[in-house]
Amino acid sequence: xxxxxxxxxxxxxxxxxxxxxxxxxxxxxxxxxxxxxxxxxxxxxxxxxxxxxxxxxxxxxxxxxxxxxxxxxxxxxxxxxxxxxxxxxxxxxxxxxxxxxxxxxxxxxxxxxxxxxxxxxxxxxxxxxxxxxxxxxxxxxxxxxxxxxxxxxxxxxxxxxxxxxxxx
Numbered sequence: 001x002x003x004x005x006x007x008x009x010x011x012x013x014x015x016x017x018x019x020x021x022x023x024x025x026x027x028x029x030x031x032x033x034x035x036x037x038x039x040x041x042x043x044x045x046x047x048x049x050x051x052x053x054x055x056x057x058x059x060x061x062x063x064x065x066x067x068x069x070x071x072x073x074x075x076x077x078x079x080x081x082x083x084x085x086x087x088x089x090x091x092x093x094x095x096x097x098x099x100x101x102x103x104x105x106x107x108x109x110x111x112x113x114x115x116x117x118x119x120x121x122x123x124x125x126x127x128x129x130x131x132x133x134x135x136x137x138x139x140x141x142x143x144x145x146x147x148x149x150x151x152x153x154x155x156x157x158x159x160x161x162x163x164x165x166x167x168x
Contacts, residue, residue, distance in 0.1 A: 013086050024074075033115070062122075063118075101151040
């Protein structure tokens with residue numbers, strides 16, 4: 001049994017951890033989309049080894065290190081929110097939610113940036129367009145758009161209960 005303050009603190013930490021899990025899942029899906037799903041969808045019938053051999057023949061490549069570096073930015077920021085929440089630097093639930101949603105929103109431009117050179121490498125090597133061929137890129141954008149909607153709602157509706165403080 002804890003005090004109300006400690007249960008609120010543990011709730012903030014739990015919410016920040018759930019946010020971190022969502023962000024890490026997004027990052028994992030983004031990396032898989034760039035490195036596996038999209039190349040396989042862009043070059044149907046080819047294996048990943050065949051795709052990488054075709055890239056190498058044209059002096060192109062998809063940088064594993066770059067993709068993993070860009071994909072991990074959100075997870076690092078999400079972990080920072082967890083750490084700051086656990087250390088009570090972030091002391092409001094609303095702030096925790098806003099920060100974790102903002103990181104998910106920023107996943108879309110980071111995904112675009114991280115996938116751009118991989119898409120161009122595929123396009124140059126196989127004479128295709130550099131866009132997403134797998135539907136999962138669209139799902140990532142949808143998740144970021146949904147997070148943006150949630151972020152705007154949290155920022156606009158500041159926990160109004162319908163009771164005016166002067167009348168309560």
